[in-house]
Amino acid sequence: MKPPPLNSTDKDLVIATLMTRIGVLSAENARLSALVAELQAKLSQPPKGPDNSSTPPSRGQKGSGSSKAKAKAKPHPGAHRLLHPNPTREWDILAKTCGCGADVSGVEQEARETYDCVEIPKIEPDVTRVTLRGGVCPCCEKRFKATPPEGYEPGSPFRPNLRAFVFYLRAVQCIPMARLKDVLFDLLGLEISEGALVNILRAGEPAFAAQVSRIKAMLFASTAIASDETGLRVGKASWWLWVFHHGLSAVFVAHPNRSRAVVEEFLGDWRPDYWISDRYAAQLNWALRDHQICLAHFIRDVQYAIDCGDAVFAPKLLRLLKHACGIGARREALADSTLRSHQAKLDNRLDDLLALKPTHKAGKDLQGTVKGIRRHLFVFVTRRDLTATNNGSERAIRPCTVYRKVTNGFRSEWAARLYANIRSAVETGRRRAVRAIDAIRLTLEGIPIPIPP
Numbered sequence: 001m002k003p004p005p006l007n008s009t010d011k012d013l014v015i016a017t018l019m020t021r022i023g024v025l026s027a028e029n030a031r032l033s034a035l036v037a038e039l040q041a042k043l044s045q046p047p048k049g050p051d052n053s054s055t056p057p058s059r060g061q062k063g064s065g066s067s068k069a070k071a072k073a074k075p076h077p078g079a080h081r082l083l084h085p086n087p088t089r090e091w092d093i094l095a096k097t098c099g100c101g102a103d104v105s106g107v108e109q110e111a112r113e114t115y116d117c118v119e120i121p122k123i124e125p126d127v128t129r130v131t132l133r134g135g136v137c138p139c140c141e142k143r144f145k146a147t148p149p150e151g152y153e154p155g156s157p158f159r160p161n162l163r164a165f166v167f168y169l170r171a172v173q174c175i176p177m178a179r180l181k182d183v184l185f186d187l188l189g190l191e192i193s194e195g196a197l198v199n200i201l202r203a204g205e206p207a208f209a210a211q212v213s214r215i216k217a218m219l220f221a222s223t224a225i226a227s228d229e230t231g232l233r234v235g236k237a238s239w240w241l242w243v244f245h246h247g248l249s250a251v252f253v254a255h256p257n258r259s260r261a262v263v264e265e266f267l268g269d270w271r272p273d274y275w276i277s278d279r280y281a282a283q284l285n286w287a288l289r290d291h292q293i294c295l296a297h298f299i300r301d302v303q304y305a306i307d308c309g310d311a312v313f314a315p316k317l318l319r320l321l322k323h324a325c326g327i328g329a330r331r332e333a334l335a336d337s338t339l340r341s342h343q344a345k346l347d348n349r350l351d352d353l354l355a356l357k358p359t360h361k362a363g364k365d366l367q368g369t370v371k372g373i374r375r376h377l378f379v380f381v382t383r384r385d386l387t388a389t390n391n392g393s394e395r396a397i398r399p400c401t402v403y404r405k406v407t408n409g410f411r412s413e414w415a416a417r418l419y420a421n422i423r424s425a426v427e428t429g430r431r432r433a434v435r436a437i438d439a440i441r442l443t444l445e446g447i448p449i450p451i452p453p
Contacts, residue, residue: 045308052304054297084116125190158200164441166200171422172436174406201418204444208421211443212251215428219249224385226276227283228393229258230401233409234416241420243396248451250396250427252420274383276390292379294390295321310363313356320349328380328388343381350374396427
């Protein structure tokens, strides 16, 4: 059965409805077409990897190698283990007979061969049982008890060296708590519960907080500072582990934010003269005089512009930045006047590059970026206490990244903050030629980490 015919009014209404729908669909089609074009443009760009971006090497795509075995390398001169500087004991043995059987005990002899025999003695817990005797005083009829020896007072049965090993194995060697319990039993013959291990760590919080305060005070006595951050997992939340360092001092901060508020909270009212970091906004504009951006990071951004197809600006800028890094590498052998001359030449060459007219979008974008940061590119050339890159921060924070991947983070906030303080003591000790275990021992004893002469 056919529908009834439409009158003119109904036809106009249907036409208007269809035209409205066509307009909506046309707008949607235009939006989707623009989105497709944008996605196609992104697909046409080269992929970002460790060589042309801040992508860590662990996330880079490794090429397939040949199945053939590598050719044998050219042999190098032989080497041997160096003799220990402080042997426990020494045996100076004289020969009694020659190979022919003759008696040589009276012959003057010299050292013909010297070597070390290294062994670790069997480790067993050293347990001291303390019994405090007492009784009833015949004079006042009150009960009395013997005074415990110094260092052996009642309380935790675990002595300082054992506590230091717990901190070392947990924070430096990345051993989870359950495995740490097994390690202490298997290697030291010590039975200890996970709860006792947690109590040892919590009891050390004040000592490490005090050590960090001393390190921070020394860091604030310098004129420059460098910083970086990495991810951290605390419970089910994403946190950040920051590092602030310069010279012989380094301070780590565990914080739930990655914003400028973290830096402001750490610095307080103090501001350094110079700052080294990458171009992350939260780390910029804190120095009183100038900021040095990390050229290693920026060189990778320049390489990405080259990979995108810019052949006018980026290649020449890459050569200029590498030349500047080369000057920084040999800076110790150059006079101050020579460094000022190099800096002027670098600025002049950069002016020439900024006068170029790149045709590729990547080159234009890179040129705009350089115009905004050019005053922060070559600060290090004449400032000997600054570096061209932020590699010092990268090296300081790398063990923390390894710890995160091995342990998968922390269950509680106090543990994350304690770890940051432990890393502060250990990293500062490394810079001052103090072993990690010794830095932990000194911290637990309330002694500042010494500065090398």
